[in-house]
Amino acid sequence: MNVGIVGAGPAGSLLARELALGGVRVRIFDASHPREKPCGGGLTAKALALLPPSPRGDLLRARRVQACRFESGTGAFVNVPLPFPVAVAARRELDAWLLRRAVEAGAEHVAERVVEVDGNGRVRTTSGRDERFECVVGADGAGSLVRRTFLAPTPPARLMMAAGWFAPGTAEMTVRFLPGIEGYAWLFPRPDHVGVGICAPLASPPTRVLLDRLEQEARRAFPALVPDGNSRYAHTIPSPCDERSMLECAGERWALVGDAAGLADPITGEGIYYALRSARLLAATLLEDGAPSGYPARCLEDFGRELLRAAAIRGRFYVPGFAGRMIRYSARSRAVRTVLADLVLGEQGYLGLKRRLLRALPRLALDSALGALGLSAGSGARP
Secondary structure (H helix, E strand, O other), X not given: OEEEEEOOOHHHHHHHHHHHHXXXXXXXXXXXXXXXXXXXXXXXXXXXXXXXXXXXXXXXXXXXXXXXXXXXXXXXXXXXXXXXXXXXXXXXXXXXHHHHHHHHHOOEEEOOOEEXXXXXXXXXXXXXOEEEOOEEXXXXXXXXXXXXXXXXXXXXXXXXXXXXXXXXXXXXXXXEEOOOOOOEEEEEEXXXXXXXXXXXXXXXXOHHHHHHHHHHXXXXXXXXXXXXXOOOEEEEEEXXXXXXXXXXXXXXXXXXXXXXXXXXXXXXXXXXXXXXXXXXXXXXXXXXXXOOOOHHHHHHHHHHHHHHHXXXXXXXXXXXXXXXXXXXXXXXXXXXXXXXXXXXXXXXXOOOHHHHHHHHHHHHHHHHHHHHOOOOHHHOOOX
């Protein structure tokens, strides 16, 4: 079969590689390289496991981060060690590295912008190139042309806005919850700079207000990371809201992966893992079935129910005072810190989160009692 992929981000490039290795003729259309995005660029162990092997002469540049500092925005904080490091990469480097892996596997990169697709597998570019494919895949981000053609734009209620900038220097990996914002600000240290960002539901507040709030926080807490000039970025992050939104990611001759399919965590906005995982699932479906019809059900069963659970409880994470309480509990309890670390790493799912936090409460009570006596559970007491 032959497949046309619109977009060479992580999902599109990994999909192209997997299909090319399986003997499929693949063309991947993207004229935007090199490019950046206002995202942290963090790759958890789960995401790293989905990447292809690094060639000896072309290792992916990334900074390994082994702890994350959580701040409430009102003074409370906790430093959480991570049992597995997070690899933080610049998106322009990660995306280009994955595209090289796709081309090495036999995919053809067409550096042209796609302006039209249709239900007959037609792909037309700005240069007038006009081809037909047995399957057209939208890997072209939150504003996906392929999605708009076959479905509709992602509804605003399912979008978050991420905004920020990149600053020279280094910093601790930091997540700061801000009063009045249903989201958070972050510092993600990359190999030679720091990603400084903030996210919240689209238009709540407007992007300009969101950036102003981030700059205020930066000037107060980490002034060295406030850049000169107007080098700011903004980008929407889509996520699912119900089962129907998970199952609408494919039709007879088309499919969507990554952000184009709306596959990101509704609470954290993390999307790289889901981009890579959806690419693997679609590749397996096309290679086994020769058509994308079974792909939506695979996504729902593989990770979709976790995302839908996150969508259902998102509001509880950002009610006033919740973040501060969690940070205070984490500062007092190793058990709660471990849950928080696993959430950062994607090792703790939302379906089992309540049960695990309830199990941590006896340990929290013990740690609190020992703390009042100036002792700690690690000094000899057993949980």
